[in-house]
Amino acid sequence: MGSGPRRLRGLKAFAARTQSRIDDVLVHSISRPATFLIFGSGILFVSRVLPFAPDVDRGFGIAFGVIALLAVVLFFDRLVRGLVGFYAPRVEFLRTSRAIIIGATRAVVILTALFILLGSMGVSITPLVASLGIGSLAVALALQDTLGNFFAGIQVLIDKPVVVGNFIKLDSGEEGYVTKVGWRSTQVRMITNDIVVVPNSKLISSVITNYSLPRDELAVRVQVGVHYKSDLEKVEKIACDVGKRVMQTVEGGIPEFDPFVRYHTFGDSSINFTMILRATGFEDSYRIKHEFVKMLHKRFNEEGVVIPFPIRTLDIKESDLKTLAGKELE
Incomplete structure (x- = not known):
């Protein structure tokens, strides 16, 4: 023994x-x-x-x-x-x-x-x-609702459409970081530091934008418009120089990334282009945009590049102008 x-x-x-x-x-x-x-x-x-x-x-x-x-x-x-x-x-x-x-x-x-x-x-x-x-x-x-959330939680944990730390956007418009994936619900922390609790059954049946997949880095797009008389080659060079500086000096930027410009629209009062930058995470994209807009505005002022106000050109016949002028003289 x-x-x-x-x-x-x-x-x-x-x-x-x-x-x-x-x-x-x-x-x-x-x-x-x-x-x-x-x-x-x-x-x-x-x-x-x-x-x-x-x-x-x-x-x-x-x-x-x-x-x-x-x-x-x-x-x-x-x-x-x-x-x-x-x-x-x-x-x-x-x-x-x-x-x-x-x-x-x-x-x-x-x-x-x-x-x-x-x-x-x-x-x-x-x-x-x-x-x-x-x-x-x-x-x-x-307990069908509770069991529905329970099995939906199993599906979320196995399939992993979202995991803790991901930045997601729900189809209802809320966006934030996933802080907890439980058996009944998933918690999302908004940028305002509020917590949104989403039942798992609703989570798996909704369309989710996951900004952390396939990786946390993401493109940051800034829309800009310049005057029709602007030298577009010069504008592109200035924008790329400012973008590169932002990437190297602003927290959340990707220093090795080369920003680039894509012109895309003849607008009502400007030629519009998209500036492509890159950030380490979705929350960093706000800081990247913020600093880029300030630096680009300052550089455009120094280089004489005009960002036009929205304007409309009216095409009026000469006869109508004479009629209007005659009425004013009366």
Whole structure:
């Protein structure tokens, strides 16, 4: 009887010397259940050696079965907790789903052990299983919204359309950073530091713009218009010089990125172009735009480049002008 604990201590010492932590988890999981099994085996051994009445022997057998099932439940509970705790820092799904995985595993193991125990005692479990099925259906109907969010949360965690840290825009217009992806809802922190709680069932059914995919860097587009008499080559060079300076000096810019200009429209009062910059994140794009507009406006003033006011040219016939002039003289 005393050799069991000594062997367990030897296993713990051996596992501590290895580089892998899996064996530590296994040894930790089996240590307490092994104690129960040793105790139960002692009870069974005594019942077989000593001359007890048949009913007493049967009672010892049932006690051993209960202890063995308890040891199995305890082993799987400790094993799952240990493995989830070991892999959670590496796997985001386990990190966000740790409690539910442990709880679900514990419930399954306990129910299975209970059915085995009842079956070994001669109790019919068929009516119990049928009752559980009917009860589960009633619960599912009563909690269909909650269960819908629950399974939607599983889909979000597995499919990963959004993860914590992503900057997203919902189809309702809200945009911000994902701070939590739970089983029932997802939390989004707006730029104004408000928290928007989105039920997972609505999240997976809506159109989401994820600015952090495929990576956090994103293009920053600034619309600019210049006078029709402007030298477009000169304008392009000035805008690119200012853009490069912004990329190198403003926090959130990409220093190695070369900004560029694309002319695209003959507007009512200006020739319009888009300045393409790049930022490390969506929130940085506001700072990039802010500084670029200030620097470009200053440089255009220094170089004599005109950003025209909206104007309209009226084409009036000469006869109509004479008529209007005559009325003014009267």
